[in-house]
Amino acid sequence: MILAPSILSADFTNLGRDIRKVVSAGAQWIHVDVMDGRFVPNITIGPLVVKSIRSVTGAYLDCHLMVADPDRYLEAFAQAGANGITVHAETCPHLHRTLTRIRELGCAPGVALNPSTPLGTIAYCLDVMDLILIMSVNPGFGGQTFIDAVVPKIAEAKALAAGRDILVEIDGGIGPGNLGMVLDQGVDVVVAGSSVFGSPDPEAAVREMFAIADSRRH
């Protein structure tokens, strides 16, 4: 399991400290939720903050762009130090071109799908993506309830990606209570926001999630 704590639920006045905590506890990726107030109602952070995060950690920065017209910002996020850039299929009329551009910028291209968006949307772009992000909440806010209807989509995404170097990531409403279930579906990358940073002890929360993942391998 790759664990990607979402800083959306971190303490923004102590972002560097919070990131160091989860990375030292074993989290390999840091999930960065970028929201523009247009594609989703909320407004969060931009490339400037990604650049600051880059200066405090060597962890993989998994940038999830919940913005309208993401092509306008790809270069800025790449230059800020993003490792992966994930765009929403719903925001990209020319998805193949957008993913190709992310690759040209030296980043790993990913595609996110809202709970209501079918997997077929990405079926003809598999050769230009490194990651499929399955949203298990409607994007926009941390701390929402996992949408059970999305569960079959995880295994379907794994089947679609079979034989290719594509990771499947799940995002929204994941915590110790349902982590085992999503891992059973074959998910590779798990985003966790409130269940990690909303915990009084984020390091312990990360360790607990790895313990759950480890216990399933035996």
Ligand code: DX5
């Ligand atoms: C939601 C974001 C998520 C969010 C997850 O729009 O994409 O990454 O931070 O937060 P939790 O884990 O609290 O649902």
Ligand code: ZN
């Ligand atoms: Zn996200």
